[in-house]
Amino acid sequence: MPEWAGQTGPVTQGGQAAVAARVPGAGALGLLAPPVGTVVPGPLLADAGWTAERVAELGRRYRSADRRVLATVWWYSLSAVLVTPPLAGLATGVPLSARLPDLSVTLLTGGTPVAAVSSAPWDDVAGELRETLASVIGAVAAAGEVRPAPLWAVATDSIANRLLALGRALGDVGAVTALAGPVAAAVGAPLPAPRYVDVGPRSVRFTRRASCCQLYRLPGEALCTSCPRRTPFERQVLLEDTAERS
Numbered sequence: 571m572p573e574w575a576g577q578t579g580p581v582t583q584g585g586q587a588a589v590a591a592r593v594p595g596a597g598a599l600g601l602l603a604p605p606v607g608t609v610v611p612g613p614l615l616a617d618a619g620w621t622a623e624r625v626a627e628l629g630r631r632y633r634s635a636d637r638r639v640l641a642t643v644w645w646y647s648l649s650a651v652l653v654t655p656p657l658a659g660l661a662t663g664v665p666l667s668a669r670l671p672d673l674s675v676t677l678l679t680g681g682t683p684v685a686a687v688s689s690a691p692w693d694d695v696a697g698e699l700r701e702t703l704a705s706v707i708g709a710v711a712a713a714g715e716v717r718p719a720p721l722w723a724v725a726t727d728s729i730a731n732r733l734l735a736l737g738r739a740l741g742d743v744g745a746v747t748a749l750a751g752p753v754a755a756a757v758g759a760p761l762p763a764p765r766y767v768d769v770g771p772r773s774v775r776f777t778r779r780a781s782c783c784q785l786y787r788l789p790g791e792a793l794c795t796s797c798p799r800r801t802p803f804e805r806q807v808l809l810e811d812t813a814e815r816s
Contacts, residue, residue: 589659597685604685611674612675613671650732652702656698662740669690774813776812
C-alpha cells in the first residue's frame with residue numbers, strides 16, 4: 571500500500587498550528603509533531619496487520635507474549651494521541667478533523683505514539699470520531715484477539731483525560747471537561763459516558779476511569795493511581811495524595 575493511500579494528501583500542520591498556538595504546552599499534549607520519529611498516515615492505523623506488528627514490537631520491549639494485554643496497552647497510548655486534535659479544536663473553537671484520512675501520528679523509536687496532526691476542519695466531529703474509533707478499535711481487537719467493548723472504554727478514558735489536560739492547560743477545567751459528556755453522547759454506543767471526580771479541599775479533578783489499561787500485567791509495571799481495579803478506598807487515598815501535591 572502506498573504511504574499516503576486513502577489520505578486526502580500528506581498531512582501538514584495546517585489549522586492545527588492555530589490551535590497549538592492557543593494551548594500552553596501544546597507539544598507535551600501531542601499537538602506538535604516532533605522533528606524526530608516516524609510519521610504514520612491515519613488510514614494505516616486501521617490496518618490489522620500493521621497493528622499486529624506494533625503489538626509484537628511492544629511485546630519485544632516488555633518481553634511479553636500476551637497479545638491481549640499488549641494490544642490494550644498499545645490502544646491506550648494510541649487513543650490518547652489520536653483524539654487530541656479534534657478535542658483541542660473543540661476546546662479552542664478551531665475545528666480539526668477526526669477523520670483518519672486527515673490525520674497522521676508520529677511514533678518515536680520503539681513505537682510510542684507521541685503526536686497527532688489533523689490537516690482539515692471537521693464536518694461532523696462526533697460522526698468522524700465514531701468512524702475513526704470504530705475503525706482503529708476493529709484493527710486492535712483483531713490484532714490482539716480482544717473484545718471491542720474494553721477498547722471502547724479505554725477510548726472514553728482517553729477522551730476524558732485529554733479534555734482534562736486541555737482544560738488545565740487553558741486554565742478552565744470546568745468548561746473544557748464539560749464537553750466530555752456531550753461529545754460521548756453524540757458519538758453514541760458503544761462508547762461509555764466519561765466521568766470525573768473532584769478530590770480534596772481544592773476540588774482537584776481527575777478522570778474516574780471506566781477502563782483498565784492492562785499495563786500492570788506487563789513486567790515491571792504497577793497499577794495506575796486511578797485504576798478501577800483498586801478498591802474505592804485505596805483509590806481515594808491515592809488521589810487525595812496526588813491532589814495535595816498538585
